[in-house]
Amino acid sequence: MTNHDPPLAANQLGLAQLNERSREIFRRIVESYLATGEPVGSRNLSRILPMTLSPASVRNVMSDLEQLGLVYAPHTSAGRLPTEIGLRFFVDALMQIGDVTEQDRRAIEAQVAASGEGRSFEAVLTEASGLLSGLSRAAGVVLTAKSNPRLKHVEFVQLEPERALVILVGEDGQVENRVLNLPPGLPASALIEAGNFVNARVRGRTLDEVRAEIEKTLKEGQAELDALTQKIIAGGLASWSGGESDERKLIVRGQAHLLEDLKALADLERVRLLFDDLETRREVIDILGRAERAEGVRVFIGSENKLFSLSGSSTIVAPYHDASGHIVGVLGVIGPTRLNYARIVPMVDYTAKVVSKLLGG
Numbered sequence: 001m002t003n004h005d006p007p008l009a010a011n012q013l014g015l016a017q018l019n020e021r022s023r024e025i026f027r028r029i030v031e032s033y034l035a036t037g038e039p040v041g042s043r044n045l046s047r048i049l050p051m052t053l054s055p056a057s058v059r060n061v062m063s064d065l066e067q068l069g070l071v072y073a074p075h076t077s078a079g080r081l082p083t084e085i086g087l088r089f090f091v092d093a094l095m096q097i098g099d100v101t102e103q104d105r106r107a108i109e110a111q112v113a114a115s116g117e118g119r120s121f122e123a124v125l126t127e128a129s130g131l132l133s134g135l136s137r138a139a140g141v142v143l144t145a146k147s148n149p150r151l152k153h154v155e156f157v158q159l160e161p162e163r164a165l166v167i168l169v170g171e172d173g174q175v176e177n178r179v180l181n182l183p184p185g186l187p188a189s190a191l192i193e194a195g196n197f198v199n200a201r202v203r204g205r206t207l208d209e210v211r212a213e214i215e216k217t218l219k220e221g222q223a224e225l226d227a228l229t230q231k232i233i234a235g236g237l238a239s240w241s242g243g244e245s246d247e248r249k250l251i252v253r254g255q256a257h258l259l260e261d262l263k264a265l266a267d268l269e270r271v272r273l274l275f276d277d278l279e280t281r282r283e284v285i286d287i288l289g290r291a292e293r294a295e296g297v298r299v300f301i302g303s304e305n306k307l308f309s310l311s312g313s314s315t316i317v318a319p320y321h322d323a324s325g326h327i328v329g330v331l332g333v334i335g336p337t338r339l340n341y342a343r344i345v346p347m348v349d350y351t352a353k354v355v356s357k358l359l360g361g
Contacts, residue, residue: 018068021051021053021061022061022064022065023094024051025045025049025058025061025062025065026065026070026071026082026086026094027090027094028040028045028048028049029045029062029071029079029080029081029082029086030082030086030087030094033081033082033338034338034340034341037261037267037336037338038079039073039074039078039079039080039081040079040080041079041080042055042056042058042059042062042079043055044079045062045079046058062080065080065086066080069083069086070082070085070086070089071083071086084301084302084303084304084312084337087301087302087314087337088301088304091301091341095341095342096342097341097342097345098342098343098346100347100350104135104347104350105350107131107135108135108347108350108351109354111127111128111131112127112128112131112351112354112355113354113358114127115127115128121359122144122249122251124355124358125142125144125251125329125331125355126142126251126253128140128142128331128351129141129142129251129252129254129331130254131351132331132333132347132348132351133253133254133257133333134254134257135347136257136333136335136339136340136343136344136347137257137260137261137335138257138258138333138334138335138336138339138344139253139254139257139258139274139278139333139335140251140252140253140254140332140333141250141251141252141284141288141315141317141331141332142250142329142330142331143249143285143288143289143329143331144248144249144250144251144328150170150171150204150205150206150324151168151169151170151171151202151204151205151206151207151210152169152170152171152202152203152204153168153169153202153203154166154167154168154169154195154198154199154202155167155169155195156180156191156192156194156195156232157191158182158188158191159179161182161184161186162181162182162183162184162186163181163182164179164180164182164232165177165178165179165180166178166179166180168207171204180232181235182232183228183231183232186228186232187228190226190228190229190232191232193225193229194225194232194233197225197229197233198210198214201213201214201217214233218230218233218234248285248329250281250284250285250288252278252284255275255278257335258271258274258275258335258336259271267336270311270312270313270336271311273310273311274311274313274334276311277307277308277310277313278334280307283307284307287300287305287308287315288317288330288332291317291318291319291330292319292327292329292330295319296318297316297317297318297332297345297348297349297352298315298316298317298318299314299315299341299345300315300317301314301337302314302337308334312336312337313334313335313336313337314334314335314336314337314339314341315332315333315334316332316333316339316341316344316345316348317330317331317332317333317348318330318331318332318348318349318352319352320352320353320355320356320359321356321359322356322359322360323359323360328359330352331351331352331355332348333348
């Protein structure tokens with residue numbers, strides 16, 4: 001279900017290098033960290049392991065795990081914590097991802113469906129990010145689609161001898177107006193001809209798709225249009241492809257959850273750094289945009305995302321689709337590296353599917 005960029009040492013680390021005893025001790029170290037945020041020592045581990053091992057034997061295994069780069073000691077005579085590589089290894093190789101609980105499933109379906117009744121899609125996404133934040137006790141994030149709607153109709157209306165209004169009507173009911181400069185001495189019939197030509201090719205396509213189709217038709221000389229009409233269409237297409245088509249909206253909800261359960265000043269500093277990172281909107285958008293290139297949930301841990309390397313944060317995100325199956329955005333959570341991955345991964349995946357279904361995807 002999960003996808004990610006390969007970690008630094010994942011290729012060198014194989015389950016073959018860890019026997020059953022080492023795997024079990026490593027799993028307990030990680031699970032203890034995810035539950036408490038605290039290092040766990042050999043004495044405590046020897047008590048909770050399913051096999052009988054002395055604290056000295058456990059220490060030997062912990063030392064081996066440390067040499068593999070899977071765990072580290074935050075200070076001398078302390079227990080061990082997983083490294084980022086260790087967390088990645090745990091998520092990829094050892095973690096058992098459960099299914100979404102019936103309670104979470106009902107909560108997700110009910111809240112997303114309720115927010116979709118007679119409200120804008122942005123309201124649905126805002127609700128989804130708040131919902132994920134509440135369920136995960138982390139910050140919920142949503143990256144909305146690029147403003148590149150599928151079109152239903154285009155109309156050219158002359159305003160002045162050398163200016164026209166281009167009206168674009170999207171399949172979702174959005175209407176956008178843009179002003180177009182006209183060549184001098186243009187007959188009124190040229191605007192009608194340009195409108196008919198474009199509308200014959202526009203329905204159900206994005207601006208980019210329409211532009212590519214029309215440019216191909218004109219280039220191959222398949223269209224019987226005079227030079228002035230071609231000029232209007234070329235000028236109109238150029239103006240449509242600019243504007244705010246790349247403007248994306250980042251919705252972040254529930255940062256306050258990150259302030260719960262802080263154990264030390266170091267935790268508070270990490271959360272402060274994460275808040276600073278979330279303020280740098282453009283970089284967050286770039287990171288979330290990477291998740292659009294793969295199906296399924298993506299998990300980024302700590303410095304796998306340069307932006308979040310200082311705050312030591314993890315991002316769990318999944319893309320959602322429109323009615324045509326195109327990926328139009330991503331949603332998920334950002335929080336400390338000790339997120340409950342086994343619960344949150346399927347929850348993010350399921351929320352993305354519910355949102356896609358609401359979109360007709």
